[in-house]
Amino acid sequence: AQSVTQLDSQVPVFEEAPVELRCNYSSSVSVYLFWYVQYPNQGLQLLLKYLSGSTLVKGINGFEAEFNKSQTSFHLRKPSVHISDTAEYFCAVGRGGADGLTFGKGTHLIIQP
């Protein structure tokens, strides 16, 4: 079984400041990792994914994440946030095939003007 821990339920940050959203996972098998974003009253949109290869993954909207196997982490970062980044961010792991994803509890990113 796998699990995902998002350490912060809410992260307030000022506009144009950098942000890091933390994600740790545990699994007894190899997994692949995702970050999804959910804007209010919408579905989930993929930000980025890690399957293998380079541990630094770049995604949409200027986000990037770094996979750290030894620390079992996959933290999401953005160097300068915008008011439009206000949303719920979910880290997820999967084992492939037709398995469902295991999600963290989400981090609400609040951008303050």
Next chain:
Amino acid sequence: DTAVSQTPKYLVTQMGNDKSIKCEQNLGHDTMYWYKQDSKKFLKIMFSYNNKELIINETVPNRFSPKSPDKAHLNLHINSLELGDSAVYFCASSRGGWDEQFFGPGTRLTVL
């Protein structure tokens, strides 16, 4: 064109009723899923289907019955609705393997 669509978007009903939520994807994917998002926004897999065959059935009450008439559709039927069924239900699809999942817009179910 919407990749993964769900109907209805909102569903308000009384306890004890039976209701269905429909999902369609036009991405040509083989695998489809249902997730439940509770009031605290926690997302949990309920079912997955691959080529119309049930693959995963997490600990979901048997009042919930998914049906896949073809690869592009995965519907969710819920019998004898209870207050605790109130949630947002998301359909998703993928090519399987290591591919990401594409999510629908969600159906907000409210049981009164």
